[in-house]
Amino acid sequence: MTGPVFKMPAAPTGREYSSAHLIRIVDPLGSAIAWFAPEIGACCAGYAIRQVRGTSPSQSVWWREIITGSAITHSSPLSSLGKNDDGNAESTWRFVERDPASCTMEWKIGKGSRTEHWQMVASLADAQLSLCLRMWNTGATRIQTGARLRLALPSPPDITLGTVSPTGNNDPTDYRSDTSTQENQEERIAIAVEAFPGTSTTETDYLNDKITCTITYHQPDDPASIIGPSGCQCLSVLIGLPMSGVGIEE
Amino acid sequence: MAERNQSQKPERWPVARTADIAPGECLIVSIKRHSVGVFNVNGEYVAVLNVCPHELAPVCRGRVSGTTLFSPPGEYRWGRDGEILSCPWHGWEFDLLTGKALTDPRVRVRQYPTEVLDDTVFVVL
Numbered sequence: 070m071t072g073p074v075f076k077m078p079a080a081p082t083g084r085e086y087s088s089a090h091l092i093r094i095v096d097p098l099g100s101a102i103a104w105f106a107p108e109i110g111a112c113c114a115g116y117a118i119r120q121v122r123g124t125s126p127s128q129s130v131w132w133r134e135i136i137t138g139s140a141i142t143h144s145s146p147l148s149s150l151g152k153n154d155d156g157n158a159e160s161t162w163r164f165v166e167r168d169p170a171s172c173t174m175e176w177k178i179g180k181g182s183r184t185e186h187w188q189m190v191a192s193l194a195d196a197q198l199s200l201c202l203r204m205w206n207t208g209a210t211r212i213q214t215g216a217r218l219r220l221a222l223p224s225p226p227d228i229t230l231g232t233v234s235p236t237g238n239n240d241p242t243d244y245r246s247d248t249s250t251q252e253n254q255e256e257r258i259a260i261a262v263e264a265f266p267g268t269s270t271t272e273t274d275y276l277n278d279k280i281t282c283t284i285t286y287h288q289p290d291d292p293a294s295i296i297g298p299s300g301c302q303c304l305s306v307l308i309g310l311p312m313s314g315v316g317i318e319e
Numbered sequence: 320m321a322e323r324n325q326s327q328k329p330e331r332w333p334v335a336r337t338a339d340i341a342p343g344e345c346l347i348v349s350i351k352r353h354s355v356g357v358f359n360v361n362g363e364y365v366a367v368l369n370v371c372p373h374e375l376a377p378v379c380r381g382r383v384s385g386t387t388l389f390s391p392p393g394e395y396r397w398g399r400d401g402e403i404l405s406c407p408w409h410g411w412e413f414d415l416l417t418g419k420a421l422t423d424p425r426v427r428v429r430q431y432p433t434e435v436l437d438d439t440v441f442v443v444l
Contacts, residue, residue: 073354075375095375097353097368097429168418168429169370 075099078132081115089114092164092172094193101196101309102132111162111174111189113139113220116198118310135308138221141189141202162189170194182209185296197309204303206296213295218304331434331441340364340440343383343401350444355431357440358383360415361401366442367415368429376408378428386412386421404428 075095081104084091091104091114103116116136122129165173171192178185186205191198206212296302334348340359347356347369354369356379371378385400403421404413413420418427432443 073369073377075370077375095370097370099375164425166425166427167372168427169368169372169375170429 073099076130077102078117080104081117082134082137084114087114090164092167094167094170094172094191096193096196097170098196101193101198103136103191103193103198105172105174105189105191107162107164107174110141111176112141113191113198113200116308118196133310135310136198136220139200140219140221141187162187177207179208179212183212184208185212195309197307199305199307201303201305203301204296206298206300209298211295211297218306220306220308329432329443331443333439334366334442335440337364337435337438337440345379345383347379348442350442353444354379355442355444357433357442358404358415363416364433364435364440365415366431366433366444367404367418368431370429371406371408371411372420372426372428373406373409373411376406378404378406378411378413381405381407383415 077093077095077099079085080087080091084104089106089109091106093102093104095102100119101117102119104114106112106114113136115134115138117132117134120131120133122131162174162176165175165188167173171190173191174189176187178187184207186207188203188205190201190203193199200218202218332350334350334355334357335346337359340346340357342359342361345356345358347354349355354377356367356369358365358367358379367379369377369379382405383401384403384405385398386403388396388398390396402415404415405411406413411420412422413428417424418430420426434441434443
């Protein structure tokens, strides 16, 4: 056995000529690929899964786009403070590290007693994309934040996967607000919301056998959108196709 | 979705007898369809996903050797034999003990935990 040689798309659709530096990660089996742009807010520039039509030897391989873009937004007042501790007029996300199947990006904002540390860890396994967004309050005072992760799916249908944001009532089902408008779309989205141990758990299915998404939101103690000193919030999304829909070359 | 995640729980896989992998050598095995190279790094067993982070080459087919060490100007010192893996496609070099690339420690190969029990090498994946 010599090992795999993956044949992957060179760039996400529409970004073939983009000057932005993209970090590529791949599934260890070669069944999925995703790109991230640290300098564009740590966004996911593309996520595609390898599909196989037909049976060998006449099978054809194609890449199904699952995500065409993403955005992390927040309502933190710290971002308007101006220069931070490292002297930059405006801090931005930066690349931290990567291996073939995962990458880490981080963002430090604020200064002095009012600082936040954000970290995005993206990884691929079993053709599923995992996005884990963590927010730490590294300052001395309580801060208000409001992380939202928006994922854009390709068209058709031209839809946006549910906006994920804390609502203050600890009801996980509130994080799927946008999905209610998608019921008539040809390609529906299934979202199962769960929480870490110690918090309430709710699971919801949306009659979808294609793209699936699991959203987990963890906020230990404080009311939503408030993080105390040394506190942390975590928002994670797991998205992909059911295993039966993934083509893997033997 | 939940069932699928549970099936991803890491397991311990026997891959070789300790005598099967001499120091400086590599055994490439398939675990759950993952191609993994198991290296004997001077008696320590290291498991690496057989995919280079640069251009996805089968990195474990590369040469294992050493590297130049820090030294005064005009002096060249060689060391760390058996600890450095060179990718066969473009020559990227990785520290097998940490997984990090020598030229950019932010980039690394993917490693998996290993265990040795009764002369058998296990990979946890």
